[in-house]
Amino acid sequence: MKMFLLAALFATAAFAQSPLNDAKTIFVLPMPGGLDQYLAVRLAQDSTLTVVTKADTADLLLTDQLTAAVEKKADETSSTFSRPTMRPLARGKGTFFLVDRQSGNVVWSTIEPPKSTIAKDLKTAATHIVDRLNKARAAKK
Numbered sequence: 027m028k029m030f031l032l033a034a035l036f037a038t039a040a041f042a043q044s045p046l047n048d049a050k051t052i053f054v055l056p057m058p059g060g061l062d063q064y065l066a067v068r069l070a071q072d073s074t075l076t077v078v079t080k081a082d083t084a085d086l087l088l089t090d091q092l093t094a095a096v097e098k099k100a101d102e103t104s105s106t107f108s109r110p111t112m113r114p115l116a117r118g119k120g121t122f123f124l125v126d127r128q129s130g131n132v133v134w135s136t137i138e139p140p141k142s143t144i145a146k147d148l149k150t151a152a153t154h155i156v157d158r159l160n161k162a163r164a165a166k167k
Contacts (some may be wrong), residue, residue, distance in 0.1 A: 044134045045126040047166050051076045053084035059143040064152035072156050087125045
């Protein structure tokens with residue numbers, strides 16, 4: 027029983043140290059159709075994360091692709107971006123990844139393809155993405 031309690035304590039402590047929980051700031055990388063702008067607005071309105079304009083001040087990066095291009099885009103806005111090797115894992119429309127800037131690890135992801143590039147559809151997609159992110163952060167507390 028003592029071993030179980032000790033294991034549960036360590037698991038709880040490790041879980042509480044999640045980058046998703048501890049993050050305070052987020053940088054949204056450019057996305058096709060200006061979706062990044064809708065996401066930034068939604069995050070600023072409906073999230074406990076602060077949207078920042080420089081990647082090097084962010085705890086998390088929100089991107090729609092995991093490729094070397096993400097690393098390059100972040101490098102353009104940050105001199106301290108961690109350089110893990112990122113291989114193309116996904117290049118589909120509607121995939122979104124939250125990356126811990128320090129480790130380069132994906133700490134959350136979702137799929138929400140916008141119906142079109144019309145403002146209403148981009149706004150709806152951004153709302154769904156941020157709602158899911160907020161639920162994931164609340165669940166990890």
